[in-house]
Amino acid sequence: MNTDSGTYKKYADAHAKKSPLGKDCARAFLVGGAICTLAQGLTALYEWLKIDAENVGALVSVTLIFLTALLTGIGIFDKIAKFAGAGTVVPITGFANAVASPAIDTKGEGFVLGVGAKIFSIAGPVILYGTAAGALYGIIYWVCITLF
Amino acid sequence: MAQGIMRPLRPVWIADAATVVGHEEAAGPLGAYFDLHDPKDDTFGQKTWEKAESEMQRLAVNTLLGRAGWQDGEIERMFAGDLLNQCTGSGYGLLPFGIPYFGLYGACSTCAEGLALGALIGGAYGGRTVTVSSSHNCSAERQFRYPMEYGGQRPPTAQWTVTGSAAFLLTDDARDCKKNAPRIAEVLVGISVDRGITDANNMGAAMAPAALDTVCRYFSESGREPASFDGIFTGDLGAEGSSILREFARAAGIDIADVHEDCGNLIYNAAATDKHAGGSGCGCSAVVLGGYLLDCLRRGEMQDILFIGTGALLSPMSVQQGGSIPGIAHLVRITTKEDAE
Numbered sequence: 001m002n003t004d005s006g007t008y009k010k011y012a013d014a015h016a017k018k019s020p021l022g023k024d025c026a027r028a029f030l031v032g033g034a035i036c037t038l039a040q041g042l043t044a045l046y047e048w049l050k051i052d053a054e055n056v057g058a059l060v061s062v063t064l065i066f067l068t069a070l071l072t073g074i075g076i077f078d079k080i081a082k083f084a085g086a087g088t089v090v091p092i093t094g095f096a097n098a099v100a101s102p103a104i105d106t107k108g109e110g111f112v113l114g115v116g117a118k119i120f121s122i123a124g125p126v127i128l129y130g131t132a133a134g135a136l137y138g139i140i141y142w143v144c145i146t147l148f
Numbered sequence: 149m150a151q152g153i154m155r156p157l158r159p160v161w162i163a164d165a166a167t168v169v170g171h172e173e174a175a176g177p178l179g180a181y182f183d184l185h186d187p188k189d190d191t192f193g194q195k196t197w198e199k200a201e202s203e204m205q206r207l208a209v210n211t212l213l214g215r216a217g218w219q220d221g222e223i224e225r226m227f228a229g230d231l232l233n234q235c236t237g238s239g240y241g242l243l244p245f246g247i248p249y250f251g252l253y254g255a256c257s258t259c260a261e262g263l264a265l266g267a268l269i270g271g272a273y274g275g276r277t278v279t280v281s282s283s284h285n286c287s288a289e290r291q292f293r294y295p296m297e298y299g300g301q302r303p304p305t306a307q308w309t310v311t312g313s314a315a316f317l318l319t320d321d322a323r324d325c326k327k328n329a330p331r332i333a334e335v336l337v338g339i340s341v342d343r344g345i346t347d348a349n350n351m352g353a354a355m356a357p358a359a360l361d362t363v364c365r366y367f368s369e370s371g372r373e374p375a376s377f378d379g380i381f382t383g384d385l386g387a388e389g390s391s392i393l394r395e396f397a398r399a400a401g402i403d404i405a406d407v408h409e410d411c412g413n414l415i416y417n418a419a420a421t422d423k424h425a426g427g428s429g430c431g432c433s434a435v436v437l438g439g440y441l442l443d444c445l446r447r448g449e450m451q452d453i454l455f456i457g458t459g460a461l462l463s464p465m466s467v468q469q470g471g472s473i474p475g476i477a478h479l480v481r482i483t484t485k486e487d488a489e
Contacts, residue, residue, distance in 0.1 A: 016305045078300075080299065108195065
């Protein structure tokens, strides 16, 4: 093998079996869509229960987070996610699973050094950069409404 | 010859092997060849996955020594390794045995590395050597990838860490062996090869150049033909790495396609159980050799094989830092032929 590293890397990338993009997209669309439909159903349910319109959105999110954490805890969520791919990652279910799964996984290392230290090991970047982006957007928004 | 094929100074036989696997491996195509398995959840009665891995090693060595009726004090030395940080799987698992212990890290090549060292040192100093290696899917997932319950998809080139451990008994005394015990005739120590692969989900491609280097060095020095062997078993390049190795070997003038198999492809029915590119981990090639291949050799179905352990020498941190993945491939020739040189 006299090829240099760059050439071999290109060869290996081209040789690698590709993910079935069409199938993955279709599954993500179906499951992601089903989750959104469920959320819409929950919205209708909470509105029908005469819950304050301001709180319905939060309550729907909390319900989805609870369901995800429950399904993660009983070992079902990862099987659904394996089928759905982005369909479960993109909605709030993906975020909830990313927090619940390390929490379950690190029990063996204790509640401080395990669960406490590692619960945000996957979701951490989303929380940090999400908060930072929110603050930055707030400053831009404030500057804009002050100046114009 | 410098950097070349080494032969043990006196014959070293593989007297016996014991294998312990998880429930998926036991349900796979080679399930009938393994000694013990956890029928349920692969915890082996332990509270953490790391302890489960240690327990597999303990069970493997215990079964091996128990079957032969040997005491700890009758074993001169032990070579062992696994995938966990600082090889704690072996460190804890082998505590109950009062046997002098060398810890090894060779990723998936650990089994071959242990056999190579066991044959060379056992051949030089005599006595009995135990070599052990293990991997546990759950402890490896936690350390190298994501938490167990994290929901995500793997690319088709990803390999599945095998839950398994195998222990081998090497001896220079023919009286320790049953009829038709194979011996380790030759050893070729691998050289680390890094061809710039950075994708930890494509370890087959990272390891294939190292396997190719070892294959080329072996056939160039020995002057033999691949067809003179009953099999060349790599472990574990998976489907992806195997096809790269065959292609580049053919280009180098060594056609191994007819005799080559990969332990990662043998252990699972990959398509039916969704194991993507096949099995991997220190336990994979170890249980395939200790369970299936040794059985074929003893029964005479095979007489002369090359066993090439291939390892991807990465760590979670090296991957996060964008480092490329070096591979290594150690070759061990295992034969029952009396006159094999």
